[in-house]
Amino acid sequence: MNRRSFLTAAATTAAATCATSLTATAANATPAVRTDAESRLLRDWFVATHRSMEAMTTELGLAADKIDVSGSGTPVPSAQTSPTNIGCGLWSTVAAAGLGVISAATMRSRLARTVAAVERLERAHGFWFNWYDAHDGSLLTTWPETGDPVRPFLSSVDNAWLVTGLRIAAHAHPGLRPRIAALLADADWSYYYTPFDPADPVAGPGQLRGGFWPDKPGKGEPTGHHYGALNTEPRMASYLGIADGSLPTDHYWHMMRTLLPGAGQEQEPQGEYVEIDGVRVWEGHYTYRGRKLVPTWGGSMFEALMVPLFVPESEWSPRSWGTTHRRYVRSQIEHGLIEEEYGYWGFSPASIPAGGYREYGVDGIGMQEEGYNSLGVVTPHASFLALPQARAEALSNLRALDRAFGAYDDRYGFRDSVDVTTGRVSDFVLALDQGMITAAIAQHLRPGLLQTPFRTAGFHTRVRPLLGKERFSL
Template sequence: MNRRSFLTATTATAAALTAATSLPAAAASAPRPEAEQRLLRAWFAATHRSMQAMTTELGLATDKIDVSGGTPVPSTQTSPTNIGCGLWSTVAAAGLGVISGTAMHRALSRAVAAVERLERAHGFWFNWYDAHDGSLLTAWPETGDPVRPFLSTVDNAWLVTGLRIAADADPLLRPRIAALLADADWSYFYTPYDPADPVAGPGQLRGGYWPDKPGRGEPTAHHYGALNTEPRMASYLGIADGSLPAEHYWHLLRTLLPGMGQEQEPGGGYVTIDGVRVWEGHYTYRGRKLVPTWGGSMFEALMVPLFVPESTWSPGSWGTTHRRYVRSQIEHGVAEEGYGFWGFSPASVPDGGYREYGVDGIGMQEDGYHSLGVVTPHASFLALPQAPAEALANLRGLDRAFGAYDDRYGFRDSVDVTTGRVSDVVLALDQGMITAALAQRLRPGLLQGPFRGGGFAGRVRPLLARERFSL
């Protein structure tokens, strides 16, 4: 897409959007319910077309497509996360009537057959495959740089999420998916808690393993310690299926401990829950207390509740921090930085490449993610449950001002609102979050069935009910 000047946004459009995203009267400018439904369904259909354009003959969603030309160009590579996004997007499309049940079964069957043939280790999938033939990638397609096969905790969580959704939607596939998941034991990534040495034994999940070493393989040096980040989906899955102890949840960090290097000195205090001494810390941003993420991005906080109903099960804690997190993102973009737009999350760089975007003040990392004037549309979709009128106004404004949306493939991945440059790339991860968010808005609970019953109801929900946070 050609570079667009920020001046193409009229003064009236910018002023209207600023008002809509910063004032309580935003609801007055929101579309009528029936008009909203039509708009969201149109956005969903276009986003689903982008997912179809990313899906290879093998049945796997690629990592991204380049839509700068007349025909989208898919990448060679795919990941477990991308594949999971493709699976739940297909289920959502059928649930919303965009495709038929027969078409859903055909697409899911093809994808599951492809997943069955992918090389695995320790019951889990590697981080990068060729989406066109299913081979394990050992060299990066665009550069030829070597790729050391890696088992990622969080990426496997999103593939397992997609497989569970597919099994829930298509009973004919349940035996095959159950066989795929039979060996996915989350304790592989887990380091049990050691009270004598909680640094070496934190009761947390490793980032992953390189399995090319004897035994379990070589682990990452880091654990996923922060609670309010997207790897908690792996924690929930493991607790729900019994492969992780429930106490693991309490060993995750609401903030880093006082005195540790982090973005701000946290408030809060210690409490004992289920026999575990928990630091219930919080940050304060623009006068509101919240639980920070690691980097300050939207998807860290709000991708998981697309599937696990955290706000419903824990309205006073998770529900409160999710609302305040969204409000902080809105105020950062509109009031603090004066962009007139908001929503910051990892995405493709408008001028090429990929990087993390976020609000530094609501992330624990000392040199956290920064907004840099780059707005990512999927972040607004994630905010639909907490701020529907503001999210719709933001997205419509991005379309009017910059042409960030087209009815072939939906919203582009990112917009530099200081220059008007719109990304030429659409990422499967970001489109997958959009399809899930739209499904939840249009038909609440459509993708949440596998995460409301069974071990989620029996093991995860009681933990969230006991969560208090110090808000």
């Protein structure tokens, strides 16, 4: 949909945004201190975004997958939810209390309701299935929107985001800690792990499987792939497992900064082999628009920048993780403003504005040969993820999307995506993308609010030293 005159407003705003952002880029001029006006704006955006999370939360206490906010009435949560959606609901509630949007008592009540619902969900091998009915908690075996069969699946990355939310909830509500500890007691990440086999590193890569279909004997039927790329969102599962001791620390070094030279990938990498903790590591990099960086798999923003909402990678590894995160954001900005001349930027998996869902990204900063493409579809959550690296440009981009396309809704926050080539704005907001926005704003307005569980205990003693040893070839 397009609630404003697209042809005139978009052209004017795109030109102004491009000029402003390129000036800031050339001067490297993002100021270090946010203004009071920016803080008020971000808080207003948080309030509306959190309202959408409330609207997506069912009476059972589970955040549904999405809502259609195009009408004037109260939106109805979708039938389905996932572990990721539930995790987003948990940390959004904690963030809302931390920013004073809801009271501590309301936070405790809502967290307790959600944890009670999670306790009811069917599990296997200590982990949660990929899809449930958000309204009664039953395991989905038929997709609500199409009637197609759903084969229950245990996803490593989706479980990582639910465990992240549960850990944040336990820290915020001490009364829930025994119950959450009981829930997590059987969540052993070695279930997904294929140990490293130096005699056959293809079959034994020292990496996590994408997941299992547990309807087969033993562990179940595994996915054909492992999550091998380091700079992607599944590394949250790796960090959680390393931190709790269920995964060995050398698992971190067996993930790939790029594919090896000569392997089919987006570009031939440069770099060098180094030995760290007794592991021979290919510290490869790509070069995009003259800057060296560690690519993601598909080239999207959330692959690189969702994890550091919680794990302070740039702080613990400023030369390596901090550098590649900055350059990754700059590459996304220049792709949108210079390479494609959209006038806007921020590319990450999101709703297709006309309906459906797909991956969007910048192909040149992803390893996959046929990676994600931008296609003129900008998603606001990508700009929020870039706040630590490019605050001024992120805020400018978000304001421009609202001015030109009416992408912001005072009731429920930013719509999920905008096709800036046609002016079509998505009718939906998604729990995953709204959850990234709430976490990003919370981290910006109150640094560390959601990070304590990932700065202490095993994260401090096992994960932080690994990141401190990291030496990307940048």
